[in-house]
Amino acid sequence: MTEQAKENGPRFIEIDTHDSGQRIDNFLITRLKGMPKSRIYRLLRKGEVRVNKGRIKAHYRLRAGDRIRLPPMTLPARAREEESPEIQMMGRRLEECILYEDDELLAINKPSGMPVHGGSGLQGGVIEGLRQVRPEARFLELVHRLDKDTSGCLLIAKRKQALRELHRIFREDRVDKRYLALLNGVWRRPREMVDVSLRKFVLRGGERFVKVDREGKPSRTEFRTLERFTEATLVEARLLTGRTHQIRVHAAYLGHPILGDTRYGDEEANRRWRGKGLKRLFLHAWRLELPHPADGSRLRLEAPLDAELEYLLEALKKARS
Known part of the structure; x- marks a missing residue:
C-alpha cells in the first residue's frame, strides 16, 4: 500500500495485494486509529471517501490497485508518530540493517518483531522509522510486505517511477x-x-x-x-x-x-x-x-x-x- 498526502489537502492511499479483499469500512477503522467509527461511516455515507474517483458503500471490498481518496482531516496519531523517540530509534536500527542501496531502491534485512508500517494499534513501523531518520528523502515507499514476525529482505522504493516499475515486476511474478x-x-x-x-x-x-x-x-x-x-x-x-x-x-x-x-x-x-x-x-x-x-x-x-x-x-x- 502506498500513501501520499499534501499538507491540509486530501490524502491518497493505493491498495496492494496485502489489503485486497478487506471491506473499506474495516480498512479505514484500522488505518485511521483514534478516529471515531461514527465519523468514518459518515465520511463514507456522504461520499467524502472515494475509491477510483467514485462513491462507494461501507461494504465495498478493496482490490489491488484501488486508489482511495480521503478528505483533508487531522490525524493526531500521525502527528505523534512524527515526534516519537521510539520510531527514531527504530529508524537508526534499520540504518544498520541495509543490504543494498542505490538511487532507485533500498533493501533492508528487516528484524523480526518490527511491523512494516503503523496501523492496527501500532504507532509506527519500518517505513515511518526510515522517513524519520531520513528527513531529506523526498520519496520512501514500501514495495511489498513482510509479516511483523518474519525477518529478512524488504524493498523500499526511493523514486515514484521505481515504485511503479517494481509493482509491475511483482504483479508479473518476475521475482x-x-x-x-x-x-x-x-x-x-x-x-x-x-x-x-x-x-x-x-x-x-x-x-x-x-x-x-x-x-x-x-x-x-x-x-x-x-x-x-x-x-x-x-x-x-x-x-x-x-x-x-x-x-x-x-x-x-x-x-x-x-x-x-x-x-x-x-x-x-x-x-x-x-x-x-x-x-x-x-x-x-x-x-x-x-x-x-x-x-x-x-x-x-x-x-x-x-x-x-x-x-x-x-x-x-x-x-x-
Whole structure:
C-alpha cells in the first residue's frame, strides 16, 4: 500500500495485494486509529471517501490497485508518530540493517518483531522509522510486505517511477522469493509443491486470519528440504504467489507448522522450543532475485539469519553429530 498526502489537502492511499479483499469500512477503522467509527461511516455515507474517483458503500471490498481518496482531516496519531523517540530509534536500527542501496531502491534485512508500517494499534513501523531518520528523502515507499514476525529482505522504493516499475515486476511474478523456515517434526519428503487455495478473513480487531478454502485465491508454495534434525526440519520455501500468511498456512497444511508460529502452529511444540531458545517465528526471507527497475539488470539480494536463529541451528547440528 502506498500513501501520499499534501499538507491540509486530501490524502491518497493505493491498495496492494496485502489489503485486497478487506471491506473499506474495516480498512479505514484500522488505518485511521483514534478516529471515531461514527465519523468514518459518515465520511463514507456522504461520499467524502472515494475509491477510483467514485462513491462507494461501507461494504465495498478493496482490490489491488484501488486508489482511495480521503478528505483533508487531522490525524493526531500521525502527528505523534512524527515526534516519537521510539520510531527514531527504530529508524537508526534499520540504518544498520541495509543490504543494498542505490538511487532507485533500498533493501533492508528487516528484524523480526518490527511491523512494516503503523496501523492496527501500532504507532509506527519500518517505513515511518526510515522517513524519520531520513528527513531529506523526498520519496520512501514500501514495495511489498513482510509479516511483523518474519525477518529478512524488504524493498523500499526511493523514486515514484521505481515504485511503479517494481509493482509491475511483482504483479508479473518476475521475482524469485525464497524463505528459510524451521518446521515442527521430521518432514520426510525432499520436495513438494503445495497448491491449495487460501481465503483471508479480517477479524474484529483488524487482524488477518487465513484458511485453506476452495473459495479462496489460488496459492502455490514449493518446499525443499535443506536439513533434517531430531525434531525439526529446515526447509527453503519458494513463493509462487504472494498471499497473506501463505507459507505459514501451507506449512501447517503439510502437518509440519513453522516453529514459533503462535497463530497457525503447534502450541505444545512452541512451548518446548522456547525452552531451547527459540522465542520468535522461524521464518526468514533470505533471498530476493528480480530485475532492477532502472535498467533490467538482475539484482540478487541475500539476508543473513539473525544471531538467535544461527545459534539455534548450530546447536541442532551439534546435537545431531
